[in-house]
Amino acid sequence: MAILELTSVSAGYGPVRVLHDINLEISAGERVGLVGLNGHGKSTLLSTLVGLTGWQDGSIKFEGEEIGGRRTHGTGRRTPHIVRRGIALAPQGDAIFPGLSVKDNLDSGAYTSASWRTRKERRDRVLDVFPPLAKLLGQSAGTLSGGERRMVSVGRALMSDSKLYLVDEPSLGLAPKISLSLVSALSSIDIGDGAMIIAEQNLPLLAGRVDRILGMHAGELKLDVGEALGDVPPSAGGHH
Amino acid sequence: MIEVIISALVLASLYGLVAIGISFTWASIGMLNLAQGFIFTAGGYAAYLFATFAANAHVSGAALSIGVLVAGMLGSAMAGLFVGAIAFLPLHDRENFRTRSLIATLSISLIGTQFWLLLFGPQNQPLPPIFGDGRVEIGSAGISYGQLGTLIVALLVLGAVIIWMRSSRAGLQMRAMMMNPLGAAVVGVSVRKTGMQVLAISGALTGLASVLLAQVFFVSPTSGVQPLTVGLIISLAGGLGSIPGTVAAAGLIGLAEALTARYLQQSFVPFVLFGIVLLILTFRPRGLGGLLEDVRE
Numbered sequence: 209m210a211i212l213e214l215t216s217v218s219a220g221y222g223p224v225r226v227l228h229d230i231n232l233e234i235s236a237g238e239r240v241g242l243v244g245l246n247g248h249g250k251s252t253l254l255s256t257l258v259g260l261t262g263w264q265d266g267s268i269k270f271e272g273e274e275i276g277g278r279r280t281h282g283t284g285r286r287t288p289h290i291v292r293r294g295i296a297l298a299p300q301g302d303a304i305f306p307g308l309s310v311k312d313n314l315d316s317g318a319y320t321s322a323s324w325r326t327r328k329e330r331r332d333r334v335l336d337v338f339p340p341l342a343k344l345l346g347q348s349a350g351t352l353s354g355g356e357r358r359m360v361s362v363g364r365a366l367m368s369d370s371k372l373y374l375v376d377e378p379s380l381g382l383a384p385k386i387s388l389s390l391v392s393a394l395s396s397i398d399i400g401d402g403a404m405i406i407a408e409q410n411l412p413l414l415a416g417r418v419d420r421i422l423g424m425h426a427g428e429l430k431l432d433v434g435e436a437l438g439d440v441p442p443s444a445g446g447h448h
Numbered sequence: 449m450i451e452v453i454i455s456a457l458v459l460a461s462l463y464g465l466v467a468i469g470i471s472f473t474w475a476s477i478g479m480l481n482l483a484q485g486f487i488f489t490a491g492g493y494a495a496y497l498f499a500t501f502a503a504n505a506h507v508s509g510a511a512l513s514i515g516v517l518v519a520g521m522l523g524s525a526m527a528g529l530f531v532g533a534i535a536f537l538p539l540h541d542r543e544n545f546r547t548r549s550l551i552a553t554l555s556i557s558l559i560g561t562q563f564w565l566l567l568f569g570p571q572n573q574p575l576p577p578i579f580g581d582g583r584v585e586i587g588s589a590g591i592s593y594g595q596l597g598t599l600i601v602a603l604l605v606l607g608a609v610i611i612w613m614r615s616s617r618a619g620l621q622m623r624a625m626m627m628n629p630l631g632a633a634v635v636g637v638s639v640r641k642t643g644m645q646v647l648a649i650s651g652a653l654t655g656l657a658s659v660l661l662a663q664v665f666f667v668s669p670t671s672g673v674q675p676l677t678v679g680l681i682i683s684l685a686g687g688l689g690s691i692p693g694t695v696a697a698a699g700l701i702g703l704a705e706a707l708t709a710r711y712l713q714q715s716f717v718p719f720v721l722f723g724i725v726l727l728i729l730t731f732r733p734r735g736l737g738g739l740l741e742d743v744r745e
Contacts, residue, residue: 283541284633291636303631316635
């Protein structure tokens with residue numbers, strides 16, 4: 209069953225159209241890589257799924273329910289509903305809460321769902337994925353290193369009870385070794401009948417760690433880049 | 449000297465309540481609420497209406513005191529929601545929200561004064577004394593029950609709000625929105641709902657200040673102007689959005705006002721206060737807040 213179905217989706221900010229007529233279907237249990245250069249619409253595609261672009265056109269169906277639809281303003285007005293419905297985003301730039309402790313930052317990922325009561329078990333599960341955070345729980349998130357902040361941001365998304373996880377540029381600004389361990393951690397998480405989309409500039413980092421790779425160029429999707437790249441060896445690679 | 453310090457503390461706690469309301473609102477929804485003075489006056493008149501009703505119903509003693517306080521806080525909280533319904537909900541996801549809401553709240557403030565004038569007339573209205581008459585002697589100086597009660601109630605309520613902000617789920621959502629609006633959005637915090645909660649709480653704190661200040665002054669259509677001005681000065685000097693910064697700035701401004709009024713003249717107070725805020729902003733453009741905690745990035 210398709211967990212996510214986009215039909216001729218366009219989106220942008222004010223007069224700027226960033227996404228052009230996107231059609232996409234993602235099945236339950238799938239882990240999808242979204243590659244493309246900076247400024248070609250990867251982040252906008254993830255943002256539009258949670259209603260954070262300026263405007264949007266076309267249909268976005270999540271588990272059969274329309275969460276998009278034509279919209280010319282009201283940025284973020286549907287976001288709480290969509291997040292509660294089961295889509296979690298780890299946005300570019302992390303957007304963590306600098307004055308809150310690491311523990312509160314993680315717990316915030318469970319604010320609005322029924323998962324608030326089970327936040328302790330959820331936190332333990334996130335700490336299994338990112339063990340370095342265990343020692344930092346009491347520390348203010350504003351004092352963390354770049355890699356630790358990224359773990360907090362991704363960990364916060366994992367705290368929710370979501371069906372679709374969106375991770376924007378996990379490697380951005382991090383040393384190759386740290387990005388590699390982050391993406392490996394992401395590929396090892398059990399998503400069950402959910403799905404995950406990882407947007408990433410560094411293609412070799414994703415190869416072999418996701419089920420399918422989609423390319424993005426100038427706001428349009430190029431489907432199935434993955435087949436052409438099937439034999440790229442999984443390695444940390446460098447930024448190109 | 450002790451009298452100056454007591455007077456400074458009382459002023460600081462009252463203005464601090466107003467300033468924290470302005471600061472919360474700015475930090476969480478990005479609106480500089482110039483209608484805070486209107487909200488202040490609304491609380492004063494709500495308390496006045498309750499006191500009038502209580503006098504007819506022969507309510508007195510502690511019930512009257514608590515009723516006046518609660519009526520003032522409720523009245524201002526409702527006024528805060530009213531301001532939100534006009535200046536926040538319809539505008540917050542449009543372009544230039546900051547400028548638009550500034551103009552909207554300024555309009556509410558100007559129209560509001562005329563509205564109070566029409567409704568209650570120009571005369572000053574007194575509130576019944578909440579803390580009774582009398583004073584406690586400390587050495588050569590003394591502190592009146594009114595001053596003592598004002599200090600205790602202001603600090604208790606402010607403390608309760610801060611503890612609630614730090615420990616409850618709704619409080620965490622508000623703090624999250626103050627620190628990073630995008631982060632708050634992706635964890636599902638609703639800007640509209642949380643924004644209105646912030647306006648109601650900021651309003652209630654302002655209403656408390658209004659009732660407490662009316663123990664010394666009166667309620668009148670323009671009684672919110674001075675608290676709005678000083679509240680703005682304190683929240684700017686404190687670094688908008690920082691609770692410790694605002695508390696520090698409130699102490700400083702309260703002391704400056706008390707010292708000026710005592711050793712110079714009451715009419716010099718605005719000059720001194722604006723001088724201080726100019727000095728602070730010249731050397732620390734983000735106010736005192738950045739010195740004391742991690743504020744919004």
